[in-house]
Amino acid sequence: MTITVQIPTALRRLTAGTDRITCSANNLGELFSVLDGKFPELKPHLRDEAGEIRRFLNVYVNEEDIRFLGGSTYAFQDGDEVLLVPSIAGGNSDFATEAMENLKLRATITRLRDR
């Protein structure tokens, strides 16, 4: 089962510049294991602590989102082209509040330190 995996620019820092690899894997779990072995630095960016695909990483097989093909249960076909694409999200609504709280915290720390 030979498949090709394209690695986007954002991830190439962790693959020593490698932009494409060909490998054997029967499913997503096996593919991630292959990538983990080849590029140890990439490993924590593919799956979270629970072993699930990271929220901001999308995986496509021949232009189709792998979640429509069964996700981790999808059996790769010979010649499949796999794309890893970081998702482009905007932001979090709590951010202003958190940023403001951080500012207040910093001000408090400065005040205590200067006392």
Place this chain on the structure above:
Amino acid sequence: MSTSTGVTTGVIPKYELRCRECGKSWGNQPRSICDDCFSPLEITYDYDAIRASFTRERIVQGPPSMWRYADLLPLPENFRPTVPAGFTPLLKAPRLAQRLGAKNLYIKNDAVCLPTLSFKDRVVAVALAQARNFGFDTVACSSTGNLANSVAAQAARNGFHAWIFIPADLEPAKIIGTQVFGAKLVRIAGSYDQVNRLCSQIADERHWGFVNVNLRPYYAEGSKTVGFEIAEQLGWRLPDNIVVPMAGGSLITKIKKAFDELIQLGLVEPKPVKFFGAQATGCSPISTAVKTGNAEIEPQKPATLARSLAIGNPADGHYAIKTITKTGGWAEDVSDPELVASIQLLAETEGIFTETAGGVTVGCARKLYRQDRIASDDTTVLCITGNGLKTTDALAGKYEMEAPIPPKIAEFDKYLDKALDVPQISVAETVEA
């Protein structure tokens, strides 16, 4: 240098990109992903530096456009606006309210936002300000239509080349409304989600300013002005509820950010606002997640008339869900016939012709009132984000084109007799039955 809007922005805000998850600072550059942890970047401000200039008094003296809130937008130094986007009407909607069982209902009408009649004019104005600042000569986007129109128009006005990528099945008005500005329109045989994925790949290869890819953190901030305006137009207070259409899910999170900033800077009294999200049933990944208590998105293959909302894998879906659930809101969705009837209802009651997304918002609001999720006495704002003239095909077959009559008074009298014989029932009324 003077501009059509005749204004310059006030104090230059101190802002930068910061990773939402790991907190790393990225300064200011065309980038939307943290290289360290691959999470989204967000604009963060030095609120202490802004506090002195961002006051009610200063804002009221500003131009009648979104630029009156320039201090809380990520704009380059010496930026001079070239389009008077935003500051659209907030209208009390008593006749629609009566039909929905509401008493205190408002419409935020971005169907008349300039220059291209949708709220996207706000985000594009900010994105192109930064595109110029970062030295791009070409701007681009993936779009379900409204963004295409806005990027094309504002690129023309600002002298950028524009490349616009759209799913091939968009409404004809949105296609012409992009090409007329001289933009290069690339139709993709696929869904918006496929167009968007392709654009991520193209942005990886080319030095273009993709407003919703590498400029996305800046772009998304423009949406906050909807929230700033609602608060100011309500007399510097927040509503109890707000109903927002959801495609990628960004707008609802940014209105929340705007309200939070106003509270934090002391321009409005703190108040809990419930956020309600509206989707079309044929593309409802966010409302489905909210209804089933799921914090993550299950992507869908869109099948709806509401093409401007047809994003099956919404980039900000996760954050939209959080905004809705943490504020005690809810999400609803409506079928295509319901959204069409709701376009007609808004037009017949308030004289506002909205596009399909607006039909979705009104239709969902109707459901939310019926479910008592929105109390009738509450101050509630519906966000109408686009103009009905762009999606007239949604109303195909709804109105009869009658045979013309001769220009004679006797003929008109005859016509009138006949017309009065037929009981007149509004289309919107029939739907409520």
